[in-house]
Amino acid sequence: MAERERGGSTNNCDHSGDTEPPKSPEDESSERPEAQYTQDLKSVLITSVLNLEKLDVDLYRGTHHWVPRSQRLFGGQIVGQALVAAAASVSDNLYAHSLHCYFVRAGDPKVPVLYQVDRTRDGRSFTVRSVRAIQHGQPILICQASFHMLQPSPLQHQFTMPVVPQPEDLLTVEELIHRYLSKPDLAKKSRQGLNKLLANEVPIEIKPVHPPHFYRLPAAELRKLFWVRARGYIGEGNMKLHCCVAAYVSDYAFLGTALLPYPNYRAQFSASLDHAMWFHNTFRSDEWMLYECESPWAGGSRGLVQGRLWRRDGVLAASCSQEGVLRVKLVTEPSKL
Numbered sequence: 143m144a145e146r147e148r149g150g151s152t153n154n155c156d157h158s159g160d161t162e163p164p165k166s167p168e169d170e171s172s173e174r175p176e177a178q179y180t181q182d183l184k185s186v187l188i189t190s191v192l193n194l195e196k197l198d199v200d201l202y203r204g205t206h207h208w209v210p211r212s213q214r215l216f217g218g219q220i221v222g223q224a225l226v227a228a229a230a231s232v233s234d235n236l237y238a239h240s241l242h243c244y245f246v247r248a249g250d251p252k253v254p255v256l257y258q259v260d261r262t263r264d265g266r267s268f269t270v271r272s273v274r275a276i277q278h279g280q281p282i283l284i285c286q287a288s289f290h291m292l293q294p295s296p297l298q299h300q301f302t303m304p305v306v307p308q309p310e311d312l313l314t315v316e317e318l319i320h321r322y323l324s325k326p327d328l329a330k331k332s333r334q335g336l337n338k339l340l341a342n343e344v345p346i347e348i349k350p351v352h353p354p355h356f357y358r359l360p361a362a363e364l365r366k367l368f369w370v371r372a373r374g375y376i377g378e379g380n381m382k383l384h385c386c387v388a389a390y391v392s393d394y395a396f397l398g399t400a401l402l403p404y405p406n407y408r409a410q411f412s413a414s415l416d417h418a419m420w421f422h423n424t425f426r427s428d429e430w431m432l433y434e435c436e437s438p439w440a441g442g443s444r445g446l447v448q449g450r451l452w453r454r455d456g457v458l459a460a461s462c463s464q465e466g467v468l469r470v471k472l473v474t475e476p477s478k479l
């Protein structure tokens with residue numbers, strides 16, 4: 143992480159002094175004892191990735207931690223950082239309720255990203271910000287984020303969370319990979335691929351609900367389910383920050399949902415074109431959330447994916463949507479991953 147020479151870091155990532163929204167009883171999560179958190183490292187997502195450097199009023203610089211094998215910047219990182227920049231200019235009593243983004247150019251992992259915030263409107267209840275993520279003088283992402291003050295309403299409903307095994311009863315992706323690697327008959331190419339996956343320092347933890355096929359349901363349904371959380375400790379108290387982390391997390395392995403029914407095809411070129419999110423309830427992004435991803439449509443070299451992030455107590459935390467370009471090639475050996 144670059145030293146902060148000017149300006150300091152984004153206020154909303156400094157979670158001392160931030161006001162948190164009123165808590166409902168179910169917010170008092172007791173999932174991971176605090177004693178265990180103290181043994182965890184602070185999440186790199188807040189110490190580095192989402193800790194933007196302030197260059198000027200409404201102008202920030204972000205750096206990278208994890209870069210996918212595609213060698214283009216991870217879309218979730220750009221969205222998460224854009225939301226950090228947007229949230230820095232809204233008051234503490236406003237919370238992100240939605241964002242809509244287009245990825246217009248591939249992000250270059252060799253240089254930082256600038257985030258330029260336009261204060262589009264400050265309303266009485268709602269406030270809108272537009273953010274341009276810029277590299278080499280050109281936008282790589284355009285994002286609009288809307289913030290809302292908490293307003294109670296008798297209208298309240300949500301879908302029901304799917305019934306799945308609890309994270310304690312499931313293995314992490316890394317544990318599953320070690321299992322595969324311990325198989326003596328594993329092909330050399332697969333071993334190399336799995337070792338590459340292990341070397342990936344993704345700052346999030348994942349527990350697929352349907353191993354051993356990692357994410358895929360047995361009958362190649364158009365749906366995958368996995369538990370997900372930020373690696374390391376973030377802590378309670380800054381809902382703005384948890385939304386930014388969720389934005390990061392929500393793009394991970396999301397678009398691949400559209401490839402589930404096509405085990406004989408592999409993506410030759412895939413990239414997310416847009417990403418939208420709606421935040422519904424308070425949550426902690428460093429606690430396990432169930433990510434339910436489905437793909438209602440694919441065609442014309444594009445695929446649509448939709449996702450729901452559930453708190454483990456069954457409260458719907460956020461919904462996501464994304465369309466991506468998917469150019470595939472036929473392969474003889476279906477992927478096991």
Ligand SMILES: CC(C)(COP(=O)(O)OP(=O)(O)OC[C@H]1O[C@@H](n2cnc3c(N)ncnc32)[C@H](O)[C@@H]1OP(=O)(O)O)[C@@H](O)C(=O)NCCC(=O)NCCSC(=O)CCCC(=O)O
Nearest residue numbers: 214215216217245246247248249394395396411413414469
């Ligand atoms: C989407 C594009 C590429 C669209 O730009 P474009 O100029 O219209 O590009 P393009 O014509 O689509 O070319 C791109 C590439 O596709 C090739 N192509 C074009 N048409 C065909 C075809 N019919 N068959 C096979 N290949 C085709 C082109 O030759 C281009 O290839 P090239 O880049 O030159 O090697 C661009 O807007 C862009 O790069 N946007 C940014 C997308 C992005 O970076 N999204 C975020 C990262 S993706 C992500 O994070 C997913 C999660 C990863 C994870 O879960 O692990």
